[in-house]
Amino acid sequence: MTGVRSLGIKTWRLFWFPCLAVLGVQCFSYPDCVQDATSQVTLALKTANGSAVREVTFTRITVAGSAETFYANQKVSSLQLPLNANTREVSYTFEYEGLVKNLTLSYTTELQLISPECPVQTYFLDLAVVSSSFGDGQVLVLNPVVLNNGAVHVEIRL
């Protein structure tokens, strides 16, 4: 009687443990792709004293290292311009109202693999002004971490 009971317990154990193993494996989860990294820096255009939004009609904006032009003949009060993940600086040329102005921004990057199912994310950090022809104190970095969260990163007063 004891032997039968003992055998029964062992059989139960042999069945029960694989079931627990399967349950355990089922508990594994995989991360979601978090798309908060962006290579687009957002620039807000303000009046010279920074008190109001300024709308500007651009002839065009060009970026060093690219043949593409941006905001050609467009009237806007904010801009989204590309950062180059392969360099640590990017230079923009703004043509508007008969003027030509330059702005060079520097930054560092950080790569992150969130999951094999997601593209490698490049985060742009430590955004700073290297040089500007807009005038002293007319270009301000408001947010040095470039994330896809709607924040303004740079303010240009003109």
Added chain:
Amino acid sequence: MAAHAQTTDSLARKDFRPTGLRLGTDLIQLGKTMAGSSLQGFELNADIDFYRYYLALDVGQWQREHQTLDGTYSNNGQYFRLGVDVNFLTKDPEGNMFFMGFRYGRSRFDERLNYTATDTVFGDYTNERAHTGLTRGWGELVTGLRVKVWKGLWMGYTARFKFAPGSSATPDDWAVYEIPGYGIFEDKSYWGFNYQVFWRIPLRSARGLHPK
């Protein structure tokens, strides 16, 4: 009556001399390796008893390769976990265990990333990063069972709540992705599960330590 008195006396004495060394391995890890999973490796487990406390050591080898959306990621490393389990089934006649405990884990590993990024403005580019000789530690709270199946053969499982996986900082601009023995770094806490088989080597008679 006499046996009961002896048992009570043995428990009251709290004999901390070890009675057996259990050596085992994780069957889930072995199964994944044999099935050709992206995770290749093995894990060896050992514990030794000191009354109701068990000193536990796990050592493992881990090699992973992923085809990512835009390239490949691979890592390769070794890890260990060291900690203590407390058995809550002190009156089980066969010494079966329901335990809770903690571990400190540490891994030494290399990882490599190759990918091609799409950039419509500056042009597509291929990037390669590699880390060698990184070390990271983490903590674990563990719970599980150890059940004697036949003679020296034991089976068991361990559920692990892993946390605090060290720093993501590296010598370059690529953050750590996965730590062998822990898992994906970005998950600041992580569940792990081992389904284990052990063989127990008796070191001395456990008679009197476990009430019949």
